Amino acid sequence: MFVSYKWLEEYVDLDGMNPEILAEKITRSGIEVEGIEYKGEGIKGVVIGHVLEREQHPNADKLNKCLVDFGVDEPVQIICGAPNVDKGQKVAVATVGAVLPGNFKIKKAKLRGEASHGMICSLQELGIQGKLVPKEYAEGIFVFPSETETGTNALEKLALDDAVLELGLTPNRADAMNMLGVAYEVAAILGRKVKLPETSYQAGSEKAADYISVKVDDKEANPLYAAKMIKDVKIGPSPLWMQTKLINAGIRPHNNVVDITNFVLLEYGQPLHAFDYHRFGSKEVVIRKAFENETIVTLDEQERTLTHKHLVITNGSIPQAVAGVMGGAESEVREDTTMILLEAAYFNGQTVRQASKDFGLRSESSIRFEKGIDPARVLLAAERAADLISQYAGGVVLEGTVVEDHLDIKENTISLSTEKVTKVLGMSISQEEMVHIFEKLGFSVETSEVDLIVTVPSRRGDIAIEEDLIEEVARLYGYDNIPSTLPELTGFSGGLTSYQAKRRKVRRFLEGAGLSQAITYSLTNDKKATAFSLEKSFKTFLSLPMSEERSVLRQSLLPNLLDSVAYNLARQSDSVAFYEIGSVFYKVEEQTKPVEKEHVAGAVTGLWHKNLWQGEKKLVDFFVMKGLVEGLLEKLGIHEGIEFVQSERKELHPGRTANILYNGVLVGFIGQLHPFFEKELDLPETYIFELDLHELFALDVADITYTAIPRYPSVTRDIALVVSKEITSGQLEDVIKKAGGKLLNEVHVFDVYEGEHMEEGKKSVAFSLQYLNPEQTLTEEEVTEIHNQVLKALEDAYQAVLRG
Template sequence: MFVSYKWLEEYVNLDGMTPEILAEKITRSGIEVEGVEYKGEGIKGVVIGHVLEREQHPNADKLNKCLVDIGAEEPVQIICGAPNVDKGQKVAVATVGAVLPGNFKIKRAKLRGEESNGMICSLQELGIQGKLVPKEYAEGIFVFPGDAETGTDALKRLALDDAVLELGLTPNRADAMNMLGVAYEVAAILGRDVKIPETSYQPGTEKAEEYIAVQIEDREANPMYAAKIVKDVNIGPSPLWMQTKLINAGIRPHNNVVDITNFVLLEYGQPLHAFDYDRFGSKEVVVRKAKENETIVTLDEQERTLSADHLVITNGSIPQAVAGVMGGADSEVREDTKTILLEAAYFSGNTVRKASKDLGLRSESSIRFEKGIDPERVRLAAERAADLISRYAGGTVLEGTVEENHLDIKPKVISLSADKVTKVLGVSISKEEMADIFKRLGFSVEEAGGKLIVTVPTRRGDITIEEDLIEEVARLYGYDNIPSTLPEVTGFTGGLTPYQEKRRKVRRFLEGAGLSQAITYSLTNDKKATAFALEKSFKTILSLPMSEERSVLRHSLLPNLLDSVAYNLARQTDSAAFYEIGSVFLKVEEQTKPVEKEHVAGAVTGLWHKNLWQGEKKPVDFFVAKGIVEGLLEKLGVQEGIEFVQSERKELHPGRTANILHNGSLIGFIGQLHPSVEKELDLKEAYVFELDLHALFALDVPAIAYKAIPKYPSVTRDIALVVNKDIASGQLEDVIKKAGGKLLKEVHVFDVYEGEHMEEGKKSVAFSLQYLNPEQTLTEEEVTKVHDKVLKALEETYQAVLRG
């Protein structure tokens, strides 16, 4: 929710408080302010100019030579390339010395031989996003209304001297998705009153019921529908003050009627829709469920196929809008519209969400219906919009409102015990202080039987039980005023469980290896939920997700972890190494609850070693990632029985992927991302791993046994073996270890060769073997005996021969 500071001042006296201080107070009371944006920050020297003359540039077909009054002693000449600039217009002029977004400074210049003393600006050049600019000014300069005063500050007239607070609202705080809701919140924080907009208009002599009737067929999906009729409207631009409020809230202006419905949506939180009455097609509104495969062309000019789950507004036969989501193109308000059918209704959030999801349409209207609107404001919002239409579109509002109302939502009455508040919060707050907090919030309070009886207005649908009231007391009393205390316990010394100790070891090792911890959502979308899954599982789908991107519980940590890697690389970070320890959610049978298992996953890309002055750069490869995993397993004491077996996984490179087995059981995998996945995520070569910590931590690990440092020297022998290409080095290593017995202490691969001097279908694998007897110095005969045994075992098992 974007909240204009200057607009908020119209409802609550902020007493000159800075936007930053206000943001801090709102955040400390429980609603996070994610940022404060100063709309015209860095811009200066932009004034309103009056174009006195315009003529074609003598040396350029697409340039205009304009004489502009900027409120100075003499008019100035400005060369302008905008196609819509003309004599008599009031325009935004960046004068010589002005600064525009991006620290772009305006200087005197000559364009094709003609002097230019400034710049006539479009809204985009003043920092307004193109998608928010009214369509008539999308390709040229902006033109002010004729009453704009020449030479005055253009930024002020465009509300670019405003600050916008971005509220990060949780799903339960739908009441703050409108300006009045935020005003109630701020008024409670500051102890001020809320100024409600006044509505007054003179209704016409005709009655609305003579023009329209309302019939609801599905009362559960639509318990209330109200319609008003406004005649003799003149469609045109809305007032500039209204347009700028919409733009600062992230909504593009269209025309006076549509802008008024959007303005009231932002002000009251009540979605409205204006139909062209003459194009509506009948004198009755029938709200019903759509017929299977019925179609409608929505305002975005897309044909939508409906199902029987979708609620539609019809003229008795043909759908004219998808209820709560979007109107139809057939009855939209156009330039020649003269009579308005104004809709104000209460639609079920579940019904609206179903249609929004199925049709792929998410609008400002649907968002508010999904989260819940205030039933008490349905009529109020309709009256407010009718009043504004009569003022700014010249319409005559017909007498009365035609409605069908089966809505039965009453204010909640909750009793609250002061003792319980003290017990829950750990601080003593008097009944008088509590009552004052509730009154500041706009709740009515009485005392009976030693308890506070609180009546909660319908706008606060999130408050239903005693604990909700306690939370309101806590946040308005001030979390900072509640002392921090430790629980009183006896006979408990504390400490980590074995599982927690192992988890801490994992975290410390990976961070010591150079990986940074990431924490991502447990929820993801339908496509990503099963990607990289270590084991097969049915999906766990939320019944009421916040969004489609957060609707399914994950089976793997990697999809969201890779999103974090991609996010960082997109911001000029050339290398990234992340890990995450978190839960995945798996279920063997579809109708059961998921089992929560803890995994660890890592993703690395870019350079592992940078080319410092004395070294060389080393990019990440498979063996870097494998080394991290092997080091982690060694740290956990899980070394015996571990195998890395080449395998194939859908999302990973077919030649650089391995399953990680412990005594034959799958505990994880490692590999390079498949090139198609790298391309999709816009990543360079990246390597990933994921391990089942739940299984790893459950393994019996022998206690650490320390050994004395050997007093006797070791003997190293290197061998290069020629074997078939399909034999993995790990298989050869297993044979070497078994044959080498107690004297063989270390074995590792140091070279693989498949060059032109090698026989077809063969490769050379070189191993370094270290022999050691901790009790005495090894003789040449002892080493040769064991070494020959190793070579014989290799020859018998894999027909391996020494390379000549």
């Protein structure tokens, strides 16, 4: 909701308060002011000029030579390229020395040999968006009313000296989607009174009921419909003050009648619609549900096919408007319109929402009906619009309003315990203070010793229960004024649970390793839902998804994480390293609720590290990622029982993939993304992993212990084994560790060779073995004995022989 500061001043005395201070007060009371736009900021030197003469530029077909008076000294010559500039017009002139948006400074100039002392400005050149400029001035300069005084400040006339506050309204605060609603809120905050607009017009001698009747077939969808008749209307521009208010609120001016309905919409929050009575085609208004496959051409000139779910305004037979959404083109107000049928109604929000969603039409009217309008303002808004049409369109308002009313307007009466207010807020507020707050809000209050009986006006439909009133007390009293207190607890000390501590370890380790945390949607599309899944599971579909791309609960973190990697690479990031800790959802049986489990996943591509001053670069590879996962598991205290087993997954590279098992149970996987998926996502070599934290955190592992640095020297022996190609280094390593016993301190692979000097079907795997006795120095005999045991065990298990 855009709120003009100057327009708001018409309803509440702001006493010259700085817009920044006002915005802070509104935000602190519960409605966030997301920003303030100072219209015309940085613009100066723009005045109203009077074009005294206009003639064709002698040297340019598309330029005009104008003599312009702007109230100071002698008239000056200005060269203007606008096609609609003409003699006698009042226009916005940027004088020499003026500054326009973008810090564009106006200087004396010569255009095709003719001097130009200023610039005649269009609204776009003054910073107004093109989509908000009236259509007749979209391709040229704006022409002010002839009575506008020459030489006056053009920014003031265009309301470009205003500040516009943008309110970020939550769905429950529909009451603030109009100027009066904001005025009530600001008046309560400042302790001021609201000045309501006055309505007064002289009704004509004829009666509206002689021209129109109203019949509502679906009283639930439309409990109140009112029609006013206005004749002798003259269609033309609306007054400049109204046009500028609409522009500052983000609405394009059209003509006086349409602008008045939009003005009242913004002022009262009540949508209205004006029909051309002579084009309406009947003396009766019938509101009903549409017939199946019935059609209407709406104001945007699109033909819409209706269903029985849509409520329409008809002339007894043909639809003339989709209720609450958009009018029909057939009966729209045009330049030759002379008689108006003015509609003011209360439509069911769900019915309007259905039509708005089906047609992809979300208008200012439909938004307000969906959120909820004040039923008490429906007829007041109709009277306000009729008054304005009589003033600014010369219309004669016929006597009376034709109404079909089945709307029961109730004001909520709620009993509030003062003791409960104290308990919920954790502080004592006097009953007198509570009464004062409710009265500032415009609520009526009856008091007793311990309770308040509060009657809430219909404009505040969000207040229905006792807790709502407590919230009103808190926010108007001031959240900052509520004291901070610590809870009184005995025999309790705070701390992380074991699960939380482990999750924090995971996060710290991965961030310490150089990965950045990503947070992605838990929802994905049907195609990606089962990709990379650790378990077989049925898909979990949303009943009412916002889009197809966010319609299924994910079974892996990786699809959305890889999208984030691709997004960043597409924006000139050559290396990306992301991780995510989040929930995945599995469903064992199709008709059951999904089970939520926490996983961690990582995706790394590009350079793992680079030392440019040393000319060193290292690309990420499988072993970098494996080392990362091993380090993470070690940080969690999971040393024994973990195996990396070569495997195949359709999403991963066939030769660079491993399942991660704990005591034979699958707890994750690691590998390179399959080249097909890399190409699909436009990624270079990318390495990924995913672990089931739900399983890993549940393991009962011993605490990490640290040992002193050994005092005695170690002995290192290297061996190169010739084995069958099918045997993995991990299998050999397991045998070495078992045979080496307690004295084998460390073992790792440092070379694998397959080549022309190797027997067919064989390979050479080289290990480095470190022996250590923490109690004493090892002797050569001890090392030899253990080493021979290792070689014997390898020969027995896999027929491994030392490479000669």
